[in-house]
Amino acid sequence: MVTVTGPRPSATPDAEVWSIAATVCDPEIPVLTIEDLGVLRDAHVSESGQVLVTITPTYSGCPAMDAIRDDVTAALHGGGYDDVVVRLVLAPAWTTDWLSDGGKAKLAEYGIAPPTGTAAAGPVRIGLSVKCPQCSSLNTRELTRFGSTSCKALYVCNDCREPFDYFKVH
Template structure:
């Protein structure tokens, strides 16, 4: 019995490591682990089950992410996996890794602010430009290149940029 539990733990870790490397199709510099979309991996009756949570309800990337997880697991010899979506608790930007936030900034997308940002206190949001670092920025549209981003512009360097919305 101990051997079986050990094998399940090894399989779970192996499956987690494989799933964690799947990239977000909308922001290919981020993995689903960076985003916090990968919620859990379990082994149930010998079958790998992967739980994912969308960044927002109705996210069109989720079908592609599910397929990419299944394919990645299959390539590693993990067959007959089950990938399912978990909506509760709802995804939050607090689940993003520090590495993921760094990757977003390096990619030219302003990372989400912490839940305790100035906006939470005063209703005013200040977003630093990922190009030049200036906080003299303005929102152009609450809808950016994808539904999880807003379009902003820096008044200093005049460059437009996406801001990953807080949830």
Template sequence: MEEHTSSTINLQPSTVWAALASVPDPEIPVVSITDMGMVRDVTVSDAGRVTVTFTPTFSGCPALHVIRDSIEQAVRDLGVTDIEVKSTLTPPWTTDWIGDDARERLRQYGIAPPAPTGEGQLIQLDAEPTRCPRCGSLNVRMTASFGPTLCKRMYVCDACREPFEGFKSL
């Protein structure tokens, strides 16, 4: 947690949200941390202190420090010097928090976006049907349960023969 002293500034939470919308996910540059639903809360105190609370996509996310530093820098770029960045695991992040437009950008980037998990409380043990982000075929097979990050699986499309990553639905 970083803290800095500050002079009082007049800042609205919506301005901070807009600044955070420009912070890219460190592992997937076509989506922001707000697109991914990681930012949970933004508060601005009467004294000008900005507090941002975020939930990482995984508790052991290797980019946790990068995300925290990027949030702090985005707020500092607004002229704020009294900043607190908090991470929380409650409630746990879910792929349902990814915006629809971000799902499309993931697909265009070559990553199969996760299917919505819905409102159920149960974890599904069977993988949802995955569509190839390049050709749209459902004729795909998983080649590895874990991809370059814990939140993704590796697939190959038997229709276009292209390998791709796919997000796990959480």
């Protein structure tokens, strides 16, 4: 069994199932695919022909995971794969460090400030400024720690006065 852990040319069945699963969009942020988010962790075809896909939630109890599982299954069925198992794994825990650079750019274009910094543990955590996705100002402030989803905080720009979501570092 060959495990594909990132996008590959579509020359093998493993690469094909990865490519199909990678097209599934996040139901809460539809401009991002589960590959952009780093939620898609593994996709391969077993020796028996069963497709096995592994996904990791952005946080434990994320309500979008059922929809993502169903969407991955439907996409693979549409691609001609009948025997599909989508597994949810919690370890290692998802981190915003898994967001692709393309995914961060898509967030900003969509009006959601991408995470600043990395989630790597260190002795002192320092909050970084959050850039407004509308005017690029760093003169912003947090209104509430929880925005439209648990992964985001609600901010406002003090310059353009526009509210916006910020995808929190975790």
